[in-house]
Structures are given as C-alpha cells and as structure tokens.
Amino acid sequence: MWRPAPATSNPNSMFVRLVYESFRRQKRRKLLAGVAVTLGVAVATAMIAVATDVGDKINRELRTYRANLVVSPQEDTLDLEIGGVNLKPPSDGAFLNEADLPKIKGTFWQHNIVGFSPMLPVTVGVRGAANGVSTGEAKPVILLGTYFSKPLRFGKDDFVTGVRATHGWWRVDGQWPADNSQDVLLGERLASRMGRKPGDRIDIQGTPHRVAGILSTGDVEDEEVVAPLGLAQQILGKPGAVRRVYVSALTKPEDALARRDPKTMNPEMYDRWYCSPYVQSISYQLQEAIPHSHAEQIRQVEQTEGTVLSRIKGLMLLVTLAALFASALAVSAAMATAIFERRGEVGLMKALGAGNVSVAALFFAEATLLAIIGGVVGFGAGALLARQIGRSIFDSQITIQPVLFPVILAIAVFVTFAGSAAAIRRAVRFDPVFALRGEG
Amino acid sequence: MSSLPREFETTQAVLNRRAGSPHQSMLLRMLVRAAVLRRGRAASALLAMVVAAAVTTAMMNLYVDVQAKLRTEFRKYGANIVVVAKDGASLPAESLQKAQAAVSGRGMAVPFAYVVARTSDGQSVVVAGTDFELVRNLNRWWSVTSWPSATEEALVGTRAAAAVNAQGKPLEMSFQGRMISLRPAGMLQTGGAEDSRIYLSLGDFIAWTGVQPSTIEVAASGPPEEVSATMRRLAQAVPGAEVRPVRQIMESEARVLGKTRATLLAAAVLIILTAALCVLATLIGWVFDRRRDFAIMKALGASERLLNAFFAAEAAALGVVGALLGYVVGIGVAAWIGRANFHSPVEPRLSVLPFVLVGSVAVALLSALLPIGLLRRVQPAMILRGE
Numbered sequence: 107m108w109r110p111a112p113a114t115s116n117p118n119s120m121f122v123r124l125v126y127e128s129f130r131r132q133k134r135r136k137l138l139a140g141v142a143v144t145l146g147v148a149v150a151t152a153m154i155a156v157a158t159d160v161g162d163k164i165n166r167e168l169r170t171y172r173a174n175l176v177v178s179p180q181e182d183t184l185d186l187e188i189g190g191v192n193l194k195p196p197s198d199g200a201f202l203n204e205a206d207l208p209k210i211k212g213t214f215w216q217h218n219i220v221g222f223s224p225m226l227p228v229t230v231g232v233r234g235a236a237n238g239v240s241t242g243e244a245k246p247v248i249l250l251g252t253y254f255s256k257p258l259r260f261g262k263d264d265f266v267t268g269v270r271a272t273h274g275w276w277r278v279d280g281q282w283p284a285d286n287s288q289d290v291l292l293g294e295r296l297a298s299r300m301g302r303k304p305g306d307r308i309d310i311q312g313t314p315h316r317v318a319g320i321l322s323t324g325d326v327e328d329e330e331v332v333a334p335l336g337l338a339q340q341i342l343g344k345p346g347a348v349r350r351v352y353v354s355a356l357t358k359p360e361d362a363l364a365r366r367d368p369k370t371m372n373p374e375m376y377d378r379w380y381c382s383p384y385v386q387s388i389s390y391q392l393q394e395a396i397p398h399s400h401a402e403q404i405r406q407v408e409q410t411e412g413t414v415l416s417r418i419k420g421l422m423l424l425v426t427l428a429a430l431f432a433s434a435l436a437v438s439a440a441m442a443t444a445i446f447e448r449r450g451e452v453g454l455m456k457a458l459g460a461g462n463v464s465v466a467a468l469f470f471a472e473a474t475l476l477a478i479i480g481g482v483v484g485f486g487a488g489a490l491l492a493r494q495i496g497r498s499i500f501d502s503q504i505t506i507q508p509v510l511f512p513v514i515l516a517i518a519v520f521v522t523f524a525g526s527a528a529a530i531r532r533a534v535r536f537d538p539v540f541a542l543r544g545e546g
Numbered sequence: 547m548s549s550l551p552r553e554f555e556t557t558q559a560v561l562n563r564r565a566g567s568p569h570q571s572m573l574l575r576m577l578v579r580a581a582v583l584r585r586g587r588a589a590s591a592l593l594a595m596v597v598a599a600a601v602t603t604a605m606m607n608l609y610v611d612v613q614a615k616l617r618t619e620f621r622k623y624g625a626n627i628v629v630v631a632k633d634g635a636s637l638p639a640e641s642l643q644k645a646q647a648a649v650s651g652r653g654m655a656v657p658f659a660y661v662v663a664r665t666s667d668g669q670s671v672v673v674a675g676t677d678f679e680l681v682r683n684l685n686r687w688w689s690v691t692s693w694p695s696a697t698e699e700a701l702v703g704t705r706a707a708a709a710v711n712a713q714g715k716p717l718e719m720s721f722q723g724r725m726i727s728l729r730p731a732g733m734l735q736t737g738g739a740e741d742s743r744i745y746l747s748l749g750d751f752i753a754w755t756g757v758q759p760s761t762i763e764v765a766a767s768g769p770p771e772e773v774s775a776t777m778r779r780l781a782q783a784v785p786g787a788e789v790r791p792v793r794q795i796m797e798s799e800a801r802v803l804g805k806t807r808a809t810l811l812a813a814a815v816l817i818i819l820t821a822a823l824c825v826l827a828t829l830i831g832w833v834f835d836r837r838r839d840f841a842i843m844k845a846l847g848a849s850e851r852l853l854n855a856f857f858a859a860e861a862a863a864l865g866v867v868g869a870l871l872g873y874v875v876g877i878g879v880a881a882w883i884g885r886a887n888f889h890s891p892v893e894p895r896l897s898v899l900p901f902v903l904v905g906s907v908a909v910a911l912l913s914a915l916l917p918i919g920l921l922r923r924v925q926p927a928m929i930l931r932g933e
Binding site: 138145149152153156160163164167168171172175182184185186187188190193274275323324402403404405406408409410411413414417418420421422424425426428429431432433435436439440442443446447491495498499500 | 601738883
C-alpha cells in the first residue's frame with residue numbers, strides 16, 4: 107500500500123505523505139466522511155444563524171404591526187376616553203410640537219426605532235358632496251390627523267415614517283392619501299353609512315375633500331375620518347400641534363436593571379442602563395429629545411410581546427441544541443465508520459513498528475483536516491441555507507455574524523475529534539494479527 | 547468484531563436446543579446471533595436509529611404543539627373579541643351570563659361599564675366598573691400596586707391619580723347627583739387609556755350609577771376557526787350588540803404563529819434529514835462490514851431472495867426497535883422542552899408514531915439494501931479471500 111520512503115525523508119515528511127496519500131487514495135471514504143462533516147456543519151450554522159436572528163426578525167414584524175411606546179404632552183389634562191372615543195374637547199390640554207418629531211431619529215437608539223406616527227384628533231362636521239354641492243346634514247365626526255408615509259430628515263438621515271410603518275393592521279381599499287394633499291381616508295363603517303366609495307368627495311367643515319380610500323381597522327377609526335396631519339392642524343387652527351405620538355421601537359425584554367429608577371443609579375450603572383435598548387431607557391431618551399413630553403410603554407404590547415418573543419427564542423435555542431446534537435452524532439458516526447473500515451491499515455502500520463501514538467496522531471491529523479475542509483465548506487453552505495430560510499420565511503436577509511465562523515470551525519474540529527476518539531482508541535488497541543488476517 | 551470461538555456447548559445441549567426450536571426459527575436465530583455477536587456495531591447502529599427517531603419524534607411533537615402553546619401565550623395579550631352595545635347604550639340584562647355561556651370554558655368574558663363622573667373639585671374623570679377577579683386574568687399586563695378587595699375600594703390609573711390628587715385620601719365622586727366615597731386601594735399603570743380612569747367593582751358601580759355594562763371583552767382561545775365560531779355564538783347570545791374581532795391582536799398573532807411554525811418546520815426538516823443521514827451512514831457501514839457473512843451464506847447456497855430477505859428483516863427489526871425506543875425518548879425530550887420553555891409539557895401525540903415508525907423502517911431498509919446491491923455483483927470467493 108505504501109511506496110518505500112525516499113532515503114532523504116525525515117519522520118515528519120513521512121507523516122505528511124501518509125496523510126496526503128490517505129486522502130489521495132481513499133477518495134470515496136474521505137468523501138463520505140467529508141460529506142457528513144460538511145452537512146453537519148451546514149445544518150449547525152444555519153440553525154445557529156436562524157435561532158440568533160429569529161427573535162429580532164419576529165420583533166421587527168410585530169413592530170410594524172403595533173407601536174409599543176406613546177409620547178404625550180407632559181402637562182396634559184385628563185383624557186375622557188370611553189370605547190376609544192375621547193370626550194375631552196379637542197382644543198383642550200397641551201400639545202407637542204411637530205417640529206420636534208424628527209429628533210426621535212436623533213436619539214441614541216435611533217436604529218431601533220422602526221417608525222413613529224403623530225396623532226391629532228379634531229371634531230369636524232362631515233357631509234356628503236356631489237358635483238360640488240354639499241348634500242345632507244353635517245354630522246359631528248372625529249377627524250384624525252396623522253402621517254401616512256411621510257419623508258422626514260434629521261441631520262443627514264432621510265427616513266420615511268407614518269401609520270403605514272407602525273399600524274400594520276390598517277387596511278385601505280383604494281389609495282393611501284399623500285401626506286401633503288388634502289385627500290382623506292374614510293372609516294369603513296362611516297363610509298357605508300354615508301354611502302361613499304374611494305374617489306368620491308365629502309364635505310368637511312364646508313370644504314370638499316377627495317376620499318382616497320376606505321380604511322378598515324376593526325377599531326374606532328372605522329367611524330372616523332383619517333387625514334394628513336396638516337389638514338387636521340389647519341382645521342384646529344393650531345399649526346404644528348400634535349396630540350400624541352406612537353413610536354415603534356425594537357426593545358430588549360426588561361430585567362431587574364431595566365425597572366430601576368435612573369435617578370437612583372450610580373454613573374456606571376446609569377451608562378449601562380442608558381445604553382441598553384430597554385423600553386424604559388428608550389422612553390427616557392424620547393422624553394429628552396422631545397421637550398415637555400411624557401413617554402410611556404404601552405404595556406399591553408410591550409409586556410406580552412416580550413413574553414411571546416422570549417418563548418420563541420427559547421424554543422429555537424433548544425431546537426438548535428437538538429440540531430447540533432444530531433449533526434454531532436452524524437459526524438461521529440461517519441468518522442467511526444470510516445476509521446473502523448481501516449483496521450487492516452492499522453494492523454499493517456503496527457506490524458511495521460508504528461507505536462500507538464503515531465497511529466493515533468495520523469488519524470487525528472486526518473480528522474482535523476477533514477473537519478477544517480468540511481467546516482469551511484459547511485459554513486458557506488449553512489450561510490446560504492440560512493439566507494434562503496430568511497428570504498422565504500421573513501422576506502429579509504438573515505445576517506451571519508463573522509464571529510460565528512471560528513466558533514463553528516472549533517465545534518466542527520471538536521466534534522470530529524470526539525467522534526473519532528472512541529473509534530481510534532479501538533483501532534489502536536486492535537491486535538494487528540487479527541486485523542491482518544482480516545478477522546474483524 | 548469479536549473473533550473469539552463461540553461459547554462451548556455439549557453436544558447433547560445443542561441437540562436438545564435444536565430439537566426444541568423448529569427449522570423456521572433459523573432466520574430468527576441468525577438475526578439474534580448477528581446482533582448479539584457483534585454487540586458493539588449493532589449497538590452503535592441501534593443508537594443512531596434511536597437518536598434519529600427520538601429527534602424526529604421530538605421535532606414533530608413540537609411542531610404540532612407549538613401553535614397551541616404560543617396561542618396560550620398570546621391570550622395574555624388580552625381580549626381578541628369585543629362585544630359592544632350599539633350607540634353607547636347598555637347591553638341588555640343577563641348579557642354577561644349569556645356571553646359567558648357562549649364562550650363556555652374556551653376563554654373568558656369580562657364586563658365593563660363606563661361613566662364620566664366628577665370629583666368634588668369639578669374635575670371630570672372616566673369611572674369604569676368591572677369584575678376585578680376576571681380582569682386580573684384577562685389583562686395580565688396591567689401593572690397594579692394592590693388590587694381592591696373590599697367594597698367601595700377603587701383602582702386609580704396613574705394619570706387619573708395625578709389629576710384628582712388621590713394620595714390615600716377618600717375620593718368623593720358624583721354622577722348625576724348621586725355621590726359615592728371611594729378609598730383608593732391601588733394604582734394602575736398600563737400606558738393606555740386605562741391610566742386616565744378609575745376602576746370600581748361592578749357591584750359598587752351599578753349600585754352607585756345604575757348604569758349596566760356596555761362592553762364585554764372576550765378572550766377566546768383556540769385556532770381562528772374556533773374564534774370565529776365563538777364570535778357567531780356571541781352574536782346569537784347577545785342580540786343587538788356589535789361583536790367584532792380585535793384585529794390588531796388577531797393579525798399579529800396569526801403572523802407570528804405562521805412565521806414561527808415555518809421556521810420550526812425548516813429546522814425540523816434539517817434535523818430529521820441529518821438524523822436520517824447519520825442512520826444511513828452507520829447502517830451502511832454495519833452491513834458493509836458484514837460482507838463476510840453475506841459471502842458465507844451465498845457460498846452455502848443461499849438464494850439472493852433469501853439474502854435480501856435476511857438483511858431486510860434485520861434492518862426492519864432494527865428500524866422498529868429503534869423507532870419505538872426513540873419515540874419514548876423523543877416524547878421525553880419534547881416534554882422537557884415544553885416544560886423548560888413554555889412551563890407546560892408538550893403532550894405526547896400517538897399520531898406521530900406511525901410516521902416515525904414508517905420513516906425509520908424505510909431508512910433502515912434503504913441503508914441495508916444499498917450495500918447489498920453493491921455486494922451482489924461481487925463473487926463470494928473474492929470477499930472470503932479478503933479482497
């Protein structure tokens with residue numbers, strides 16, 4: 107099986123040649139073991155990547171559905187809200203300034219802020235309008251001014267925000283109005299009472315407006331008119347006024363530190379608190395950014411989603427452990443089989459005077475080489491797999507942290523070693539006489 | 547792997563034993579001896595099989611159960627259906643009982659009644675009446691310093707408390723000339739409209755204002771079809787009221803469930819594939835390793851069909867034993883994951899067993915017949931010579 111070694115060779119180059127020849131001559135076996143390592147590493151990589159990212163992906167998904175923070179004026183009068191309808195006169199109480207809103211994107215956790223929507227409700231009289239002539243009785247209806255998807259700029263950053271980014275459950279039949287237009291959305295039930303379709307005109311406070319679309323939310327907005335913020339401010343006669351702002355921010359589930367009062371912290375702890383994306387620290391920063399404001403978490407959204415997310419993350423973590431276990435087992439099974447098949451070789455080597463150490467070293471060297479090759483290829487394949495999963499399930503990329511590469515490689519080498527160890531030990535202990543006689 | 551001589555038996559013992567076992571049991575004996583004599587390899591093949599079956603069982607169980615588990619988490623979001631009286635009126639009498647009967651064990655129904663009352667210094671504030679026991683279970687996100695327990699005790703929202711200065715002092719409230727004196731028992735913080743309200747027990751509320759509940763919030767459990775069935779029952783039970791789903795909750799729930807299940811499915815497919823491959827590799831090694839047995843049997847005149855049957859029976863037996871053991875282990879793993887992550891065990895599902903069984907036997911047969919197909923073309927003499 108081996109060519110005679112050249113006279114000039116030293117033991118080291120012999121060792122290298124042994125490994126090299128073993129790979130060159132036993133392509134099928136090496137390929138089998140290599141495929142097992144590659145597959146195992148690919149599955150492990152994909153699962154780790156998906157598991158570490160799934161929480162963030164689902165969090166983002168939820169954040170486009172519902173806002174989890176609300177910013178209101180600090181010195182506001184008490185709301186008189188029953189069933190979503192506020193009985194407080196619209197001009198009562200304090201307002202926020204629209205000009206302050208882009209500063210939300212200037213806070214420390216700006217990248218965690220998915221979007222925000224200002225709200226300004228006003229009471230208006232609405233009538234149907236046909237051919238420029240207003241028809242019917244004017245009825246008092248709430249007109250809600252907001253951003254639909256408004257381009258804003260803070261510093262050098264351009265971004266787009268509004269209800270389309272934060273109120274994912276709002277459905278529009280027709281078109282969303284442009285934020286700088288005078289067009290409005292008509293709530294579903296209000297529209298059916300008034301008999302209006304998209305494209306029709308209605309009369310609001312004496313001026314006709316086009317109905318861009320019919321809004322369906324399953325909530326109080328179904329009875330309201332939703333209009334660009336500018337229109338509501340114009341009707342109220344308070345340019346720049348905003349009643350409250352809904353903010354969607356990606357947060358970290360709260361822990362003991364999150365719940366502490368920042369005023370009682372020492373500077374070091376305060377820094378740690380301030381630089382963690384807790385809902386408390388983000389609302390604190392929002393209050394800093396917007397003068398005279400009070401920011402608060404919407405506990406229904408924040409607290410319950412935190413639980414659901416942590417459950418999903420925990421589940422994926424455990425499943426990833428199962429995947430790691432299964433791939434470790436596949437790798438060690440393949441390695442054990444590959445080594446077991448080479449008892450004859452071991453017998454020959456030992457008969458030629460090789461010690462247990464050098465035989466084991468040869469096998470371990472081969473295993474390491476296999477692990478590294480399989481690890482690199484498997485990492486690439488796993489990254490592709492994770493991307494595919496991300497694209498087909500979440501419509502977005504799953505990013506693989508580069509730091510994962512050495513970790514995965516180390517795991518691959520370790521598992522291959524561990525999987526080979528028992529088989530190598532058995533092979534080395536095997537009596538060469540039996541092995542050479544072919545009695546396995 | 548042992549090449550030691552078999553255990554010695556006296557001739558008489560052998561004859562007795564053979565007389566006791568009819569000829570047909572030869573196949574069985576070969577199967578058993580093959581497993582017993584090559585304990586190491588047979589055990590590793592069985593281990594691979596068990597692990598693969600266990601992982602598959604656990605993943606399938608989780609996949610089936612995760613939806614139910616996450617739904618119970620989602621129900622902590624609060625109501626997913628609201629029953630509202632039309633035009634701000636009150637719901638007809640007995641509505642709550644009827645609604646509760648309509649929900650009947652598949653969730654809960656909580657009544658709410660609202661009025662705008664005035665404090666002694668003329669501040670208007672929304673006062674709500676509800677059932678504290680029920681609302682505590684429905685709206686678990688409410689952050690409450692202490693729940694009222696006695697009559698005429700109130701739960702005061704943080705904003706309302708700031709506006710009416712309710713620092714432990716009794717609150718004098720009036721509604722349509724009727725007065726009540728309330729003791730603030732605790733503070734309520736939610737970040738929503740509740741913060742601006744004062745909550746009373748429904749009994750106190752009705753005795754004071756005479757206003758009946760106008761809203762029933764319902765948390766209906768189960769998949770979407772069951773929720774819509776509950777909505778239909780509610781609409782029949784409480785005629786004249788409007789029954790509508792809370793879309794923001796239903797839709798985000800559906801989205802999250804869908805994505806989680808899809809991710810879990812991808813993970814399950816990957817893991818099951820890896821496990822099956824592991825079994826395939828181990829079993830092929832095992833069968834290939836026994837080409838000598840194969841050659842001897844062939845040399846002794848065994849037909850191809852018999853050989854195939856022998857190896858197939860061996861593989862099938864391995865598959866069945868592995869699947870059964872693996873199923874039990876997998877149920878345990880799934881239950882543990884359920885307990886560790888969801889604080890309630892994942893229920894064992896018998897419906898998973900046939901899949902695991904058929905899958906295991908199929909993989910085992912495949913990995914036995916693949917090397918046999920290769921060996922069939924080889925002359926037994928070559929194998930016996932060790933080439």
